[in-house]
Every structure is written in structure tokens, then in C-alpha cells.
Amino acid sequence: MAQIRVVPIFEDDSDDYEQLFNADALSPGNDMIVDSEDLLNDAAEAEKDDGDIAIINPEDEPVFRADDFEGMKELVLPLLPEQPPVLEDKVHTWAIENWRDHPRRDHGPTFEAGGHPWRVLFFPNGNNVDYVSLYLEHAYPEGTPPDDFACCVQFGLVVWNPEAPAIYQYHTAHHRFTKEEGDWGFTRFVELRKLYTAPWDDSGRYLLGDNYTANITSYVRICKDETGVLWHNFNNYDSKKETGYVGLKNQGATCYLNSLIQSLYFTNAFRKAIYQIPTQDEETLQNSAYTLQRLFYQLQTSNTAVGTNELTKSFGWETRHIFEQQDVQELSRKLMERMEEKMKGTEAENVLPKLFCGKVRTYISCINVEYESRRVEDFWDIQLNVSGNKNLEESFKDYVQVEVMNGENQYFAGEQFALQDANKGVIFETFPEVLHLQLKRFQYDIDRDAMMKINDRYEFPETFDAAPYLSDDADKSEPWIYQLHGVLVHSGDLNAGHYYAFIKPNKEGWFYKYDDDKVTKATMREVLEDNFGGEFLLPNGPMAMRGKTKPIIRQMSAYMLVYIRQSRLDEVLLPVTKRDTPPHLQKKLDEEAALREMRKKEREEQHLYLGCKVITEDTYRAHGGTDLTSFDRANSEDEPAAPRFYRLLRKSTIGELTAKVGEDTNVDPKRIRLWAMVNRQNKTIRPDAPISEMNTTVEDAYQRLGGSKSAELRLWAEVAEEVNIDGNAIWPATPSQTNGNAPKTDLIVLFLKWFDVESQSLSGAGHIYISREKKVEDLVPVILKKMGWIEKTQLRLFEEIKPNMIEPMKAKQSLKAAELQDGDIVCFQKADVKSSESDRESVTYLTNQLTLADNDDRSVSSKSSSDKTSLSKSNLGLDRIDNAQQFYDFLVHRREVRFHPHPTRNANPELYQPFELILSNKHSYDQIAAKVGEHLKVDPTHLRFWTVNAANGNPKASVKRGQSQSLSTILNPPYSTFANNNQRPDALYFEVLDISLTELDTKKALRVIWLSDGMSKEEPFDILVPKNGTVEDLIAALIKKAQLDDEEKAGPIRVYETHSSKIHKNLIRESQVMGITEYVHVIAERIPEEDLEPGSELIQAFHFQSEPSKSHGIPFRFKIIPGEVFSDTKKRLEKRTGMKGKNFEKIKFAIVKRSSYSKPTYLTDDSILDEMLTAEDDMLGLDHVDRSRVVRNGVDLFLK
Incomplete structure (x- = not known):
């Protein structure tokens, strides 16, 4: 007997799970054809590699006959993952007398199910394939289904031999039938050769009967669409229309933020408190409270999904932070802290603690004597263990379980009671009105040495009683029953996943799924069962009978739960209306909405309009650069040299434009003549010919006379100096007027x-x-x-x-x-x-027209044209420009540069503020220094400059002083590499040195990390030592720079190099500093007294996390005392490292060999360190979490 292998054709995602029942279901017009036979071939390949696939003997399977309609219904209509309620089942059989007599495309008889007509769409010879094609379709006449027609149907189609009902072929699918998608089924239902040329089984019979007869049975199950989106394709879906709510756009990897924001938004009391923060005096997008108010108001009033860009920018996040998946719990806490700070002194001052803050008591209670130590702390959320717990109740019990301290772990109860047996634990004194429960779905796996997601099944109820976890003296005058309000879900694994939320906005009613910009109704099964995690529950019935397959683990699971105390539901979910929003916020956002609408209308009508830029006498006189103007300037009152801009209908005439120009310039339009401007071959833009015909349209003038590739018509407005008796202009005749x-x-x-x-x-x-x-x-x-x-x-x-x-x-x-x-x-x-000597000392020059960067790519704000900018003569790199040619040369090479004080290298940074200077690209390093020195009133020989990193705005590299260096080569290096491209071309940092650059060239600069308080405090100092100096000189310079006590008074100092957080070399005092490379860190510390004792043997100690190759922190040398038990050694280590309390208790100590990939040998309190050492270069390793990792890899999560 042949064996059958059952192979699941889906992976871990729920969408793939549905493929189990939808292998090749498609509309007949869809070219994407997926065939069950192909899938079986793929399964056969998988079979070779997967030893977990069960081999099932067909004799164990139930035998079905196609004429047993109830039995077949169980086979072809299995239980669906969504488990929608069934409204009606319908079975209909179409008897085909002669298969070959049917046309290429045919329809079966109409039958009714669920109040709608249905029929089979039949391609007996295939729909452009060598397979029979069968589909189910609604039987409404073409174009007559109601516009809102939607019917969710699970169906199976069976072709069988009426003379041998055990011979059949079936396929099953489900689909949401609509007016647009009125048919669905199987393009490759069964191969044509299997109809009557290839025997179906050992009996020698075919799928068709002897006279080409066949039956086609339709099993149609009408399912109830509880949410309105069952099997929805979401084309043209309108969240606001369907649910009354809108979602949030995903701007990168911010869906974790979106789910948290939606949860807080629907905590209505929180939203109302945010509205009560006074922001009318700080309406800036750098104010996180203001941007959160804006976001909430838009969620409340918008008809489409809302963006979170403003909010994340107000957090101070850069683009790289947005595309990192942040810690949601940390983000929640910091957001709460920030908002609580903003609420101080307002009517909402105590709202957040009342809503979200509870109290927990940590205690140690002696069993045999009356002594207890307790500490009460606030909490804003509770972290519950998922691993090892089946449900929420078990997690709470685990949280408050009592630990007995006895034996060697007895508690010291003071001098009176000494060591005592005691109970240690935590208990809650109060819970907040809104309870945020963080489920610890992500935990460190020591075997994999990585953070892993825990997908274990973990159940949580719709309501739960928190009273059992409260202390005996807690106030229990009213119930502590909590109602589920929100479920925040993570789908995927640790490194790549998606976040969404299920939230119940009102006390009564539906939960809704908030999946970024899409909002849909959700069933309680979606809210609870689907987010418990663990294995998918396979349906019962024939699918289950085919034997056990490898379990399929859900990738989606709840990671945060929001519960609201039932007795406070009305207070927390109080209505929030437009009247609760700040008036200034409404006004601002309404104005912005109106402006957006206006701009949208302008864009839509843009093809009807043409922009016209006009140079007038006034704009030309105000222009201080090359050519007649800069057409890139924006038209504004602050830009007197900018050409005037007019947006006109393309059918407007030149006469109408002339009238507008006259009105703006207060000149009689009769005296104005417009000239068309053209681009010359030398890339200048000059007037070419006057436009004499006033009835010419601006569109015509643009097409015929513009001669420009620009998007607007460029013109010069000439004003006549003479008029005749009628007030009409008298124009000088020009060669272009040749018409008589x-x-x-x-x-x-x-x-x-x-x-x-x-x-x-x-x-x-x-x-x-x-x-x-x-x-x-x-x-x-x-x-x-x-x-x-x-x-x-x-x-x-x-x-x-x-x-x-x-x-x-x-x-x-x-x-x-x-x-x-x-x-x-x-x-x-x-x-x-002729310039006098006094004129040369200080020259007032360069009107603001000059500072308008005519040839720059960016616009620079200017003042009134009457203003003068007083700058030093050195600004031009020349004593004085006496020649227009030289001045034009300066205009071509001028550059505005912004100078910032170096954030860490200036002794008194508060003395210096950022400033801008206009310089020339030809300036040498010394000329730049002279100009900056004059502005700062410092010696220019003591200035060093640093380029600016374009990505983060930090100092990048110091600028080398050289004869060939110019401002242009400094800001735009001539050779193109990634390192050089990643610098700003318009800014520099400056550093005011204690010595001149010339003297600096004779010194070696070293950064020394001074350990001032054990190993816990690191102070960096930049030290300058003569290049021929020694470590002795380095120590002397450090003492002077750090203002330390000298060695005779406070003890000797030792210096050593580290690399990869391990000691690289001990530096003796006679060592030359030139031998210290830039690839090592230089560490200096007072030598501990115990290390100075004669005959002291020292071991190198270093920090690592999990494995020695992951070293971190600053290594150090530590004295070995022969025969000392390690419990005593740890006390000395605690003092040596400066780490105290829980941080020190979490450290595991180990002996680590020098060889690569060596495994650490961990020490116990009874170990003796010197006896564990087997080689001179053995090291002592301190295994603990690297808390500096976030700082090294990227800034910590922060909110401004």
C-alpha cells in the first residue's frame, strides 16, 4: 500500500497559515497561478530534508465518498483559523451529461445561499492552461450587485464520477465576494489528462464516467462578517469612515511608538491632561508637550492617518534613531517623566501619578524576632515574567513570592538580633487606576549568548482581581478588579518585527486593531487567543486526522497589557471633546489645514497659472552681486533685491501684468515697458527685446520670447523718463522695433x-x-x-x-x-x-547686498538695503580692494562660514558664541585665523580649526596648517573619499589654544584617562608633552593639568596602555611618549597602597560580558594574596573597583586564559585565587553587563 506524506504548506505567519486552505484559489482573470500539485512537488523536496514529517498509512484515514455530502462537507469545509460564525451551509450538485459538449466557458445552474445567487463558472478545457478551471461566482446579472455587496464565503468544489463516487477531486478556499471581485476559484483544478486518459486508481477508472459524465458539487458556507473586514483586501479602505478612528503613519521602524501613542491617546484622562499643559508661549516643534498636543488633536479631528515626524523630532531623535527599534518600556517611562515635568505648576500637575503610579513595598521580615526592614517605592509599570508562567495570575504570584533567607543566607538584623532567618519579598500597597503590565517577552539566552524572543503560550484574561497581591493593610474598601483596555502586540523576532495594538476606546463596545495607518474592528478571539503566543491550534476534523505535524509557533504575542480599574472606568475614559483642546492649538492647526488646502488647490490648478519674475529699478539698485539679479531669491519684504513675483493665469495679458507692476511700484503703468529676458550662452540672463503688444498673453510671451528653460517668465520692467502731453511714455527707438x-x-x-x-x-x-x-x-x-x-x-x-x-x-x-x-x-x-592711512585701519564696507549670497546654493537672510555691515579689512584677504575686477573676483569666491566653539577642547567655552563670517575661498589658513582671531579678540596664532561631521554635527578632524591650504580645500577637500564627503561645507569648529600652533607642532598630544575614585570615575585630560619627552614628563603635565597633589604627598602614579579593554603595556617612566600610538588608550592612576608592598604579585583584571572576547570597561592590575579565600578577595575587589551594592553583587568572577577562544573558569566564594592560576599570563575576568554599550554604539534613548 502506498504511503502518504502530509506536509504543511505554510510557515509561521498567520497569512501563511491560511494557505493551508487556499493553496491555489484565485480569480479567473489573475495571472498568478499557484497549484496544489506544484506545492506537493515542493513538499516532496522538503520531505528529503525534514525528518520530522510524519509518514501516515492511508489505511488509518477515513474513506470519503462524494455522494456522502455530510461527510464530504467535513472534508472540504474545515474549521478556519478565524473561526467566523456560520450563517448558512449550502450543498449544490450540477450533473454534467457530456463533458465534451460544453463550450470553452460555461456556467452551472443558479442556486441561493445567504440570500445571494451563486453559480459555478466552468472552463472544461482550461482557462489558458492544461487543467480544468473551476470558480464560484455570484449570479447577479452583470452590473446589478448592490454597491455595498460583500459576502464572506468558505467554499469547496468537488468534481466526481457519478458511477464511482470514491473517485473525486476537490479544492477548498475562502473569499470575500464583492462587486469588484465577484468570482474566485481554481485555475488549475485538475489536469485534463486525468479526466479520461489517465486512470485514477488501480481500478482503471477515470474521473469522468463512461459517457463523459461528471458531477460538480459546490459546498458553500456563508460566514458572518462580525468586524466588517473579514478577508478584506483593504483596497480603498477608509478607517475613519468604517470605525470613526484614524491610525498613525509608520515613518521607519516606529510602529512600536505608534502602538504606545494610540494606547495613551485612548487613555482619555491622559489626553485631557496633556491638553492642559500650557504651550501657548512655546509653540515650537522642539517642545515635546506641544507636538504631543498637536498629534492628539489631529488624531481627534483628522480624516486620514496622522504622521509622527513632529513628535520624534521634538524628542531630539535623528533619522537613525527612528529606524532603530527602541525599548518601548523605556520610551513610555521617559515620555511620562517628560510630561510630568511639563505639568508641574498646572491644573494637571498630579494627574499622571494618579493615573499610572502605584506603590510597592520591598521588605525583609524576620521570622523569629520582631524586626522588619521595608522600603516603599513608586512604580509606573510592572514587569512580569513570561518564561515559566502560564498566565497573568501565575506571573503575579511569581512577582510577590516570598524568599526565605536562612542558613548561610541569613539576614543581619542589627546588633540586637544579629543573624536571623527572614522572609524577603515584595508586596503591592496600591495599584494605579491604569495598570501598565510589561510582559518580558525578550530575555537573554545564555546558551545562544543573545537576546531572544519568548514565544511561549501566555494567557491573560479580560478581567482580573488584583486584590490578592496587595498587602494586608491596603485599602480594600472597593474592588480591585481590572478591565482589559489595551493589548500591545509584537509580531516577528527580536531583530525584525512589527508592532500593533488592540484597544477598547470606550467602556462598552468593540476592541479595535490599530495597525499603523489602518484601524479595524477586532473580535475577542483576535484580542485574546491570537496574542497568547505558543502553538497554533489546528482545526479538528480530517486535517487533524492526518497525523501530527511539526508544531507551528505563533510569531505574534502580547508584550504589554493595559488594564483599567473597573470602578474608575468612567473617570479614565471620560469624554474628550474639541472644547477640551487649547484654543491656540485649534487655531494654529486650523490655519495650517487651511494653508495646506490652499497649497493643494494651487498644485491642482498649477497648470492654469504661470509664474512671472520681474526686475524693477528698485530691485536692480538693491542688487549687490553679479548679473541683474539672482532669480533664486525668494520674494519678500526682507529681500529688496529679489525680483517681484506674480502668479497669473496663463491667459492673462501683458497689459494686466504691467498694471500689477505699476501698482506695486507706485508707477503709472503707461510709463512701464516689459522686456523679455533670455539665457545667454555664457550663462548670464539679460533683457533681449521689449514686448510692445499689450494684448499678448503671458503664455504667448513665455513661449515666443522667454527663451528660457526656467519654469517662469522672466522680465525687466523699464520705466520711461519722458512722457508726452497725454502721459504716454516716450521710448527711445531700438533696433528691435523694425515694424515701421x-x-x-x-x-x-x-x-x-x-x-x-x-x-x-x-x-x-x-x-x-x-x-x-x-x-x-x-x-x-x-x-x-x-x-x-x-x-x-x-x-x-x-x-x-x-x-x-x-x-x-x-x-x-x-x-x-x-x-x-x-x-x-x-x-x-x-x-x-586715495585712501588715508586711517581709512585702511578700519573700513566699513560691503553693504548687505553683498552678504546676500547671490551665487550661493542657499539663501542667506538679509536686512534692509540701507544697512551697513562693519567688517575687518582682513575679511577680504587684502588690505583694501581698489579695483572692480578684484572685487568681482571676491564675489565669485566669497563664502559665508559659521564658526562654533569646540564643545570639549576650549578651557572656557562659555566665553565664546557661534558666529558667521564672510570669507574668500582663496583665504589661507593664516588669513582665516587672522579674521577669526580679530572677531574673538584672541591671538590668531593660538587658533586651531576642526571640520564638522555632516551626519551628527560633531567635530570631525583638526585642520592641518599648511601653505597649500585654502578655505576651499579645507571645506571641500580636493580628493573625494567617504571620510571627506561626510563633512559640512559651510562650518568649522575653533579651538583657542594655550600655546601657538608653531609650538604645538613640537608637542605630542595625548588623551589620558585619570582614575580618580577607584575604577568608577574616569576623567579624560588632553595633555601636551614635548615630542622628545618621557612618561615622567607626561605625569608631571597631568598633575598640573588636573590640579592633582604631587606624588610625594599623595603617592606615586602609574601609567599603562590599554587596547580592546585589556592591558596592552605598562609604561615605565623612562619610556618615550612618541612610542605611544593613537590606537591605544592611556590610563593613569595612583598606585594602591597594597600594590606598593614589597614582593606584591599582581594579576591583570578586565571586564567582559558573557564571553571574554566581549571585553569592556577599563582593565586594572590587582594584588594576589596567597591562600586568601575568594569571599575575602571579593571584598578587596569591591573596594578596588568602586562598584557597590547590587551592581557588584551581579558580577561573576572567572580565571581567563590568554589564548583566543578560551572558556572562563568561574570562581566560587570558597575558591582560592592563587591556587586557580596555572600560567603567568592568566587573567581575572569580571563578567557583568556592559552598561556603557549603548553610549558607545549610539546615544541613549532621550527626549528633549
Whole structure:
């Protein structure tokens, strides 16, 4: 007899579990085809490798006949994991007389189930495959199902031989039938060859009868959709519409945060208390209370999922923190602490302790005498052991169990009673109104040497009585019965998982599942049974009869429970309405919502509008950089040089735009003429031609005249200097007017710029018309008249061809020969400016137009154009700029740099504040130091600079002083590596040294860690020692720097190197400091008195966690006393390390060999250390948790 192997075709996830019943169920239009035969082939492969697969003899299985409909129903409609209530079962058989006579696509007779019509969709020769294809579909005429039609159906289809009912093929599935998905079934139901060419079994019969007859039986089970989302695909699902609640967006790995926030939000008393925190005077996104208020208000009023970005940024988290799965319990506690601090002095001051804080008593009570020691502490949550406990009751009993202290563990009850037998334990004095229970699902596994998730089954009830865990003298005047309010769930393993929550928002009603941005109703089975963990409960029936398979462990389990005291439900879940929210918060968020709506509308209508940027006389005069303006500037009152921006309908006319410009500039529109600006080949943007037709649309002007790849129309607004008697402008004729309306002339329009040597500024000086036949020298009287200067004033003229090309103009050359044309720029300066010596000492220069970073990638805020910025002459790297060419060169290379005091290396950091300076990319190190030194009023030779890490803003590396170094090479290193790319290009840290950089070059810098209080206190000091110095010099410098008592008075100091938290080398006093590399840590300490005793034998001691290769902390040397029992040795170790109390008690001590991968030999109190040592290089290891690990690997969890 052949044997059958039963292979589960699912893994650990609940979705995979459903595949057991849905192997190849699909809609006929779906190209993704999964066949049970393929799965069986995969199972056969798995069979070779998995020895746990049970081999079952078919004789042990029940025999089913297709004409036994009740028996078959048990086979094809097994119990589902969701266990939905059954509304109706329907069995319908379609008798097929001649299989071959049916068309390619056919339908069976209609039958009714659950109040809906159904039928079989039949492809006798396959739906584009070599298999029979069968589907169940609703039989509503096309397009007539109700819009809200949804029916949850578990069904099985059976094809069988009416002449031999033991020959059959069946498949089973379940599906949510809707108007959009009206059919579901099996594209590969059975191979065509098995119908009538391949015998079905040893009897030689086929699946079809002798005359190609067959029966198709439909088993249809209508299931009740209790939650409205049973087998839902969630396409176009609206949480707010379906449940009245919205979820939270997942911004990275923050679903753990989302579940906690939802739990706190639906603790209504907490939400109301958060609203009572006064934040109207601190409406900033750095205020965590304010951002939490905003988040709660949005959850309360929004129609869509809400983001948590504002909240996490207010915590001070960077992006890397968001993508780390933080400790939820720690986050909860710190959030509570932060909010409690914010509530001090407000009406909500004591709300949080009342809601979440209980009291627990730790006691030691003597059994035979009247003596008890007790300590009462507050608790905000309770951590309960899951491992070894079956349910919540057992965990509480485990928590409060009494430990008997007797024998060697007797308790010292003071001088009066001495050592006594005693009971030690904890008991609760009060529980809070809202009880947060942290289930310890994650624990350290010593065998695997890693944190592991405990997936054991652990049950918790909907209600429980906490009274048995209260002390005898606790107030029990009212019941301590708690009602389940929330279940926070983790699905997955330790390193990769997903968090979601089940919460009951109201006293009565449903639980809801909050899974990030999706909210759905939940059954009590989903809330309780599905989150107990442990094995999946396989359904009874034929599936169970096929023998035992390898247990399937649930990956989802509760890790935090929220219970509310039943007698306080009304107080905790009190209604919170809009009236409870702060008015300023409502106003702010309503304004932001309106602004978002406006911007959304603008985006939707963007194709109808065109942006127009217009240069006016005023903006040009305020512009202090190259070209006519910087089109990247934002239009605002604080940016007088920014072109004016107008957003117009594309069908608006040039005349309408001209009117708007006139209104804004207070100029009669008749005097305004707009010029289209184009991009020249040299990458400048200049006026090209005037737009004379006022009825031209802005869209037309953009397409025909813009000549720009920009997204907006760029224009120059010319204002006529003369008007006729009717007030109409009189325009100088230009070559572009060739339509006969005006005589053709050779006049060109030139723009003027003035370089003021005295104020060291550049500004626009309007425009002029002049004939191209004129000479360059003919420009001088025109400029003098325009500027109002005397006729004898001498000028130097330059043409601004492009920002980095400024050429002197030849006086006798014609403008035509100089190739000047419309829109060109002529820069002029006085040629006879002589600067006095006093002027050179301090020059006020560079108007704020200069500080507007015209060529920078980022905008820099500016003040009114009338402001002056007083800066030192060294800012330019020159005594004084007397030439416009040089000034343009400075404009091209100027750079605004922000300087910050080094956070750890300045002796008096409080004396220095961050500041900005405008420098040149050509500045040398010494020029930068001179400028910074002048600002700080310190000697520039005593300044050292550090680059800034772009990722975290911390100092990165010191800048080497060299002749080839410039500001450009410092901020943008010429060679590209990851290390150099990861630095900010606009900032530096500065360090004020005690000595000059030149002297510093003769010193070796060492960071020495001074152990001032045993091993528990580490103080780092940066020490400078002559490069030819010794360790003796290092010790002398340390004593001076750390202000220590000298060695004669306080005792000798020893210095040693460590590497990988183990002692690398002891440094004798004659050792040269140049031999100390940067890869080791230098440790210094007073030599303990016992180590100074003659003949002292020392052993190296170090810290590690679990295994010696995971060393941490600072190693040290420790004296061995021959014959000393280790219980006494530990007392000396406690004093030597400075570790006390529970921290020291948790340490395990071991002998560790020097060899790699050696296993530690752990010591007991009876061990004798010197007898356990077998080699000179044996070490003493202190095995305990590395509490500095979080600090090394990343900052601790924090909230601002």
C-alpha cells in the first residue's frame, strides 16, 4: 500500500497559515497561478530534508465518498483559523451529461445561499492552461450587485464520477465576494489528462464516467462578517469612515511608538491632561508637550492617518534613531517623566501619578524576632515574567513570592538580633487606576549568548482581581478588579518585527486593531487567543486526522497589557471633546489645514497659472552681486533685491501684468515697458527685446520670447523718463522695433553698476541708451550726469561679461567694436580715490547686498538695503580692494562660514558664541585665523580649526596648517573619499589654544584617562608633552593639568596602555611618549597602597560580558594574596573597583586564559585565587553587563 506524506504548506505567519486552505484559489482573470500539485512537488523536496514529517498509512484515514455530502462537507469545509460564525451551509450538485459538449466557458445552474445567487463558472478545457478551471461566482446579472455587496464565503468544489463516487477531486478556499471581485476559484483544478486518459486508481477508472459524465458539487458556507473586514483586501479602505478612528503613519521602524501613542491617546484622562499643559508661549516643534498636543488633536479631528515626524523630532531623535527599534518600556517611562515635568505648576500637575503610579513595598521580615526592614517605592509599570508562567495570575504570584533567607543566607538584623532567618519579598500597597503590565517577552539566552524572543503560550484574561497581591493593610474598601483596555502586540523576532495594538476606546463596545495607518474592528478571539503566543491550534476534523505535524509557533504575542480599574472606568475614559483642546492649538492647526488646502488647490490648478519674475529699478539698485539679479531669491519684504513675483493665469495679458507692476511700484503703468529676458550662452540672463503688444498673453510671451528653460517668465520692467502731453511714455527707438512704428536706430540699452571703493560695495545704477557708434569715453559724461557728480570726475570702466570675466574697457574703442549690445552691463568706479592711512585701519564696507549670497546654493537672510555691515579689512584677504575686477573676483569666491566653539577642547567655552563670517575661498589658513582671531579678540596664532561631521554635527578632524591650504580645500577637500564627503561645507569648529600652533607642532598630544575614585570615575585630560619627552614628563603635565597633589604627598602614579579593554603595556617612566600610538588608550592612576608592598604579585583584571572576547570597561592590575579565600578577595575587589551594592553583587568572577577562544573558569566564594592560576599570563575576568554599550554604539534613548 502506498504511503502518504502530509506536509504543511505554510510557515509561521498567520497569512501563511491560511494557505493551508487556499493553496491555489484565485480569480479567473489573475495571472498568478499557484497549484496544489506544484506545492506537493515542493513538499516532496522538503520531505528529503525534514525528518520530522510524519509518514501516515492511508489505511488509518477515513474513506470519503462524494455522494456522502455530510461527510464530504467535513472534508472540504474545515474549521478556519478565524473561526467566523456560520450563517448558512449550502450543498449544490450540477450533473454534467457530456463533458465534451460544453463550450470553452460555461456556467452551472443558479442556486441561493445567504440570500445571494451563486453559480459555478466552468472552463472544461482550461482557462489558458492544461487543467480544468473551476470558480464560484455570484449570479447577479452583470452590473446589478448592490454597491455595498460583500459576502464572506468558505467554499469547496468537488468534481466526481457519478458511477464511482470514491473517485473525486476537490479544492477548498475562502473569499470575500464583492462587486469588484465577484468570482474566485481554481485555475488549475485538475489536469485534463486525468479526466479520461489517465486512470485514477488501480481500478482503471477515470474521473469522468463512461459517457463523459461528471458531477460538480459546490459546498458553500456563508460566514458572518462580525468586524466588517473579514478577508478584506483593504483596497480603498477608509478607517475613519468604517470605525470613526484614524491610525498613525509608520515613518521607519516606529510602529512600536505608534502602538504606545494610540494606547495613551485612548487613555482619555491622559489626553485631557496633556491638553492642559500650557504651550501657548512655546509653540515650537522642539517642545515635546506641544507636538504631543498637536498629534492628539489631529488624531481627534483628522480624516486620514496622522504622521509622527513632529513628535520624534521634538524628542531630539535623528533619522537613525527612528529606524532603530527602541525599548518601548523605556520610551513610555521617559515620555511620562517628560510630561510630568511639563505639568508641574498646572491644573494637571498630579494627574499622571494618579493615573499610572502605584506603590510597592520591598521588605525583609524576620521570622523569629520582631524586626522588619521595608522600603516603599513608586512604580509606573510592572514587569512580569513570561518564561515559566502560564498566565497573568501565575506571573503575579511569581512577582510577590516570598524568599526565605536562612542558613548561610541569613539576614543581619542589627546588633540586637544579629543573624536571623527572614522572609524577603515584595508586596503591592496600591495599584494605579491604569495598570501598565510589561510582559518580558525578550530575555537573554545564555546558551545562544543573545537576546531572544519568548514565544511561549501566555494567557491573560479580560478581567482580573488584583486584590490578592496587595498587602494586608491596603485599602480594600472597593474592588480591585481590572478591565482589559489595551493589548500591545509584537509580531516577528527580536531583530525584525512589527508592532500593533488592540484597544477598547470606550467602556462598552468593540476592541479595535490599530495597525499603523489602518484601524479595524477586532473580535475577542483576535484580542485574546491570537496574542497568547505558543502553538497554533489546528482545526479538528480530517486535517487533524492526518497525523501530527511539526508544531507551528505563533510569531505574534502580547508584550504589554493595559488594564483599567473597573470602578474608575468612567473617570479614565471620560469624554474628550474639541472644547477640551487649547484654543491656540485649534487655531494654529486650523490655519495650517487651511494653508495646506490652499497649497493643494494651487498644485491642482498649477497648470492654469504661470509664474512671472520681474526686475524693477528698485530691485536692480538693491542688487549687490553679479548679473541683474539672482532669480533664486525668494520674494519678500526682507529681500529688496529679489525680483517681484506674480502668479497669473496663463491667459492673462501683458497689459494686466504691467498694471500689477505699476501698482506695486507706485508707477503709472503707461510709463512701464516689459522686456523679455533670455539665457545667454555664457550663462548670464539679460533683457533681449521689449514686448510692445499689450494684448499678448503671458503664455504667448513665455513661449515666443522667454527663451528660457526656467519654469517662469522672466522680465525687466523699464520705466520711461519722458512722457508726452497725454502721459504716454516716450521710448527711445531700438533696433528691435523694425515694424515701421518707429525709425530704426542704433541705440542700445546698457545697465550701469557702481563699485564704491570707499564703502567696498557694488550696486545697480540704472540704465542708459547710447548709440553703438559712440566711443567708450562717451559713456563718462552720461554716467557723471546720472550720478550727479562733477564733470572732472575720472572714471574707470569695465564690462561685466559674466561673473568671472570682468574686462577693462578701452576709452577710444567704439561700443560697436567692443561688441556691446542690449542688456550688457558696464561697471564704473572713481579713478582718483586715495585712501588715508586711517581709512585702511578700519573700513566699513560691503553693504548687505553683498552678504546676500547671490551665487550661493542657499539663501542667506538679509536686512534692509540701507544697512551697513562693519567688517575687518582682513575679511577680504587684502588690505583694501581698489579695483572692480578684484572685487568681482571676491564675489565669485566669497563664502559665508559659521564658526562654533569646540564643545570639549576650549578651557572656557562659555566665553565664546557661534558666529558667521564672510570669507574668500582663496583665504589661507593664516588669513582665516587672522579674521577669526580679530572677531574673538584672541591671538590668531593660538587658533586651531576642526571640520564638522555632516551626519551628527560633531567635530570631525583638526585642520592641518599648511601653505597649500585654502578655505576651499579645507571645506571641500580636493580628493573625494567617504571620510571627506561626510563633512559640512559651510562650518568649522575653533579651538583657542594655550600655546601657538608653531609650538604645538613640537608637542605630542595625548588623551589620558585619570582614575580618580577607584575604577568608577574616569576623567579624560588632553595633555601636551614635548615630542622628545618621557612618561615622567607626561605625569608631571597631568598633575598640573588636573590640579592633582604631587606624588610625594599623595603617592606615586602609574601609567599603562590599554587596547580592546585589556592591558596592552605598562609604561615605565623612562619610556618615550612618541612610542605611544593613537590606537591605544592611556590610563593613569595612583598606585594602591597594597600594590606598593614589597614582593606584591599582581594579576591583570578586565571586564567582559558573557564571553571574554566581549571585553569592556577599563582593565586594572590587582594584588594576589596567597591562600586568601575568594569571599575575602571579593571584598578587596569591591573596594578596588568602586562598584557597590547590587551592581557588584551581579558580577561573576572567572580565571581567563590568554589564548583566543578560551572558556572562563568561574570562581566560587570558597575558591582560592592563587591556587586557580596555572600560567603567568592568566587573567581575572569580571563578567557583568556592559552598561556603557549603548553610549558607545549610539546615544541613549532621550527626549528633549
